[in-house]
Amino acid sequence: MARPRVALASRPVPESPTVFTEMSLRLVRDLVTEAVAACCDLPALARGKVVLVKPNLVRPDPRNPCAVVTDERVLLAVVGLLRDAGAARVLVGDNPGYGLSLFEALACMADFTRRVAAAGGEIVSFDHCGSEAVPNPGAFVFDPVRLPRALLDADLLVNVPKMKTHVHTLVTLGVKNLYGLVCDDERMFCHRNDINAKVVDVLRLARPRLTVLDGLWAVQGQAPLSGSAVPDMNVIAAGTDVCAVDTVAADLMGIGAHEVAMLRLARQEGLGETDLAAIEVVGADPAGLRRAFARPVIGCAGAYDAVRVHEGGACMGCLSALRHALDKLAGEGAFAGREPVTLYVGVPMPERRSLLRRDGELWCFGACAAPLAYETHGQAPAAHCVPGCPPHILDFYKAYKARDGSGKQTPKPFSGRPSKT
Incomplete structure (x- = not known):
C-alpha cells in the first residue's frame, strides 16, 4: 500500500489575514495550488461534483481573536x-460555535460573504x-x-482547518475541525x-x-480564545489522509502525534496514518519550518x-471550560478591583472534608462539585453553582x-439543588 502523501508549501506571505490586497491573495493561491497539486489530482477528485468546503469559522470575526479562524485568503x-x-x-459551511448560527455570525461580515460568492462559493x-x-x-x-443535510447531499468533503493549539485537546487541526459538523443540540455531551x-x-x-491546512498565521498557547498568533x-x-496531515502539522508545532489523544484513537481504529515515518512528506523541507509552539495550560489552580x-x-x-473562562476574564481585565472568590471543581473527597479554607464567596463549578454546596450550606452565604457536565x-x-461591581456577590437562596447563575 502506498504511503499517504502530505505536501508542504511555504514562503513569506506579506500582509495579514484581516488586511490584505490582491497581491497576497495571488501569493496564497499559488501556495495552495502548489500544495494541492503535489498531493492529489484535483480535477479527477472534484469535476462535476457538489463539494462541501468545511473551514474553521468558530466565532468567525477574523479580528477577534486574531488568526483563530481559517484565513480568508x-x-x-x-x-x-x-x-x-x-x-x-462549491458549498461553504460550518457550525461556528454553541448557540450561534453561521448566518448570525456572518451578519456583520458582508465583505467576507461577498468575496466568497465572487470566488464561486455558496x-x-x-x-x-x-x-x-x-x-x-x-x-x-x-x-x-x-449531520447537516449539506454534508449528506454533497459528493465530496474538503476540509480547510486552522493550525492551532487547544486548551482541551492540545491541538485543533483537521480531525478536530470536523467537530464543526455537529449540530448544537448534540454539541456539549x-x-x-x-x-x-x-x-x-x-x-x-x-x-x-482532501484536507488543506492553513498555517499562514498559526495560534499557540491558550487557544482558541486566549492564544497568541x-x-x-x-x-x-x-x-x-486527514490524520497524516494532522501528524505532519503537529510535528511542525513541536508536538508528536502520540501526544494527541484523538490521533491515537484514530490510528487505533484504522482511520488514518499517524506514524510520521510512514508518511511521504513532499515540497518544503519540514526541518526548516518546525517550531516549538507554546503549549496550552489546562490547570486552573493558582492561575489568577x-x-x-x-x-x-x-x-x-x-x-x-473553566480555564477558557478564567483566561478570557483576565484578558479583559475583569479581575481588577474584585475581592477574591473560591471555586471548587471536580468530585469532592467522599469521606473527608474537601475544602478546609475558602476566600470570599464559594463557587461550585460543574455537576461533580455540586455536592460541596450541600456540605457548606449554612456556613455564611450559600455557594453559587455553575451546572453542567461540563458547563x-x-x-x-x-x-x-x-457580580456586583464592588466585588461582592448577592448569593441566590440555596434550594436543595444547584441553582443556575
Missing part, C-alpha cells in the same frame, strides 16, 4: 481551485439546511450522529475527556477526501489570584461578570 483559494477543477457547486448554515440522524456502527460514544472519542466517531462518517509560520499543508481554584477529581471537560466555557465567565 486560503478559503478563497480553495473555493477558486475547486471551481477551476470543474466542481458543479455559504450554507448547518442550522438552516436541515439534518439527519446517521447510524454509526462501531462508535465509541456517538451513535447515531446528526461527551465534552469531557471523552471528546476525543466523540470527534473520532464523527470522523468515521465524515471522511474528508504566530504570524510568520507561512505554511500550507495538504493531503488526502482573584479566583482561588481548588481542583478535586476534575476531568479535562470542566478544567478546559459551557462562557457559563462562569457570564456569571462572574454579572
Whole structure:
C-alpha cells in the first residue's frame, strides 16, 4: 500500500489575514495550488461534483481573536481551485460555535460573504439546511450522529482547518475541525475527556477526501480564545489522509502525534496514518519550518489570584471550560478591583472534608462539585453553582461578570439543588 502523501508549501506571505490586497491573495493561491497539486489530482477528485468546503469559522470575526479562524485568503483559494477543477457547486459551511448560527455570525461580515460568492462559493448554515440522524456502527460514544443535510447531499468533503493549539485537546487541526459538523443540540455531551472519542466517531462518517491546512498565521498557547498568533509560520499543508496531515502539522508545532489523544484513537481504529515515518512528506523541507509552539495550560489552580481554584477529581471537560473562562476574564481585565472568590471543581473527597479554607464567596463549578454546596450550606452565604457536565466555557465567565461591581456577590437562596447563575 502506498504511503499517504502530505505536501508542504511555504514562503513569506506579506500582509495579514484581516488586511490584505490582491497581491497576497495571488501569493496564497499559488501556495495552495502548489500544495494541492503535489498531493492529489484535483480535477479527477472534484469535476462535476457538489463539494462541501468545511473551514474553521468558530466565532468567525477574523479580528477577534486574531488568526483563530481559517484565513480568508486560503478559503478563497480553495473555493477558486475547486471551481477551476470543474466542481458543479462549491458549498461553504460550518457550525461556528454553541448557540450561534453561521448566518448570525456572518451578519456583520458582508465583505467576507461577498468575496466568497465572487470566488464561486455558496455559504450554507448547518442550522438552516436541515439534518439527519446517521447510524454509526462501531462508535465509541456517538451513535447515531446528526449531520447537516449539506454534508449528506454533497459528493465530496474538503476540509480547510486552522493550525492551532487547544486548551482541551492540545491541538485543533483537521480531525478536530470536523467537530464543526455537529449540530448544537448534540454539541456539549461527551465534552469531557471523552471528546476525543466523540470527534473520532464523527470522523468515521465524515471522511474528508482532501484536507488543506492553513498555517499562514498559526495560534499557540491558550487557544482558541486566549492564544497568541504566530504570524510568520507561512505554511500550507495538504493531503488526502486527514490524520497524516494532522501528524505532519503537529510535528511542525513541536508536538508528536502520540501526544494527541484523538490521533491515537484514530490510528487505533484504522482511520488514518499517524506514524510520521510512514508518511511521504513532499515540497518544503519540514526541518526548516518546525517550531516549538507554546503549549496550552489546562490547570486552573493558582492561575489568577482573584479566583482561588481548588481542583478535586476534575476531568479535562470542566478544567478546559473553566480555564477558557478564567483566561478570557483576565484578558479583559475583569479581575481588577474584585475581592477574591473560591471555586471548587471536580468530585469532592467522599469521606473527608474537601475544602478546609475558602476566600470570599464559594463557587461550585460543574455537576461533580455540586455536592460541596450541600456540605457548606449554612456556613455564611450559600455557594453559587455553575451546572453542567461540563458547563459551557462562557457559563462562569457570564456569571462572574454579572457580580456586583464592588466585588461582592448577592448569593441566590440555596434550594436543595444547584441553582443556575
